[in-house]
Amino acid sequence: MDSLLKKKVWRLLLCVGLLMIMEDPRGASAAWLNAHATFYGGDDSSGTMGGACGYGILYTDGYGIKTAALSMALFNDGKSCGGCYEIVCDAAQVPQWCLKSTSITITATNFCPPNYDLPSNNGGWCNPPRPHFDMSQPAFETIAKYRAGIVPILYRRARCERDEGIRFTINGRDYFELVLISSVAGAGEIWSVWIKGSKANQWEAMSRNWGSNWQSLTYFNGQSLSFRVQASDGQIVTALDLVPSTWQFGQSFKSSVQF
Template sequence: MAVALVRAATAMAAVIMAATIAGVGALEPSGWLRAHATFYGGADASGTMGGACGYGNLYSQGYGTRNAALSTALFNDGASCGQCYKIACDRKRAPQWCKPGVTVTITATNFCPPNWNLPSDNGGWCNPPRPHFDMAQPAWEKIGIYRAGTIPVIYQRVPCVKKGGLRFTINGHDYFQLVLVTNVAAAGSIKLMEVMGSNSADWMPMARNWGAQWHSLSYLTGQGLSFRVTNTDDQTLVFTNIVPPGWKFGQTFASKLQFK
């Protein structure tokens, strides 16, 4: 009996260790979860431009038409901006409205607000606590039949795949730098961000202003800038002197570093 208990404890410890090791590093796809999905933005997805994540023109930023607005339950006050989700129409719940055997991967680029004037199961699709994707029409039509309008889906978070490194767009004015971070691979979303001017040796914390936009209230005009970025997988990259002295508001600076 004692030998059996020792073997069982050893096996359990091995399982726990394997699970711990598997959880370290890049985001692993989670299990499938249930939600619903609608679409917006027109057949060319032009109506999805802008949005609550602050990405602006999704075409020029590289997000294209594979994007979606997330309901309150998923949006997390903008902390989910940039995350990627694999979505399939749930044929077990609505076989007549699903295209079989296909999935589509989207990036979270917008917020789908609640509509408290409509019930959650009939129009108020983005009301808490419902997980819901209001997808760009071209992405939605990859998995659903157009006339359905609303379809049940299954989804999972997956790592984002991007070409090239992170990009930083600086807007604002003196004493207020508003930095948009785009083209983020792996987790896709940013947890913490810091800035250091070339006249300083100290990192200064930045705050999430809205969506994927982070701000600093320090006077950094005319200085070279470095950024230290931590994603929601707790991976950190340092972008040393990514912004040269003499930068102007409205400029974008591309790096060669990327999360993996």
């Protein structure tokens, strides 16, 4: 009987676990990982604008104040730009600094550079191989007290939620289109991008220039443009004839497609 009872208990626990995995749309089955968090940018987040991912004004690019700069261990040479992470202060370690059990989902919009003049456990927080989040100050203050300065955290990957479609901003010059792609939902991270002019029959693969900026060396002036974007989870969306033939460098175009 004891053996039969144990089997029933294990089956019950397995069913509960499966239900928990299936019912959480953000992928709560992902393991929580340890890291630390600091903050920057001021209480209005003005100091977080721009940065190593190439985003401009984070409000108009769809990211707002819930952002963070990633250490070298997480930034992945810019491939992590746009990815989202759920973060909670580790109250088991510093209950005096954590704010309840509040979590926040942030977007990676910048790079936290290493400081090899300082030790990793005393100032060189973003030195490899440490995973570290330098959060915007308002984001940090949703999980921990300002006076803490730095706190241990738990983090995991999360789905990105956006209020609008993917945005394409075209910079550069003739024969050099530098396209900033922002406001990306789902996985958030961009894996591949293709562009097609109205005079072309095939899609042309673009290459990552830096951060979320992708480039083409084709002369597209006077053509309407379409874009195809593949996220890091493999999903693909296509914005057909998004950009009219009268486009100019410096313009931004908001699509109706989203992950």
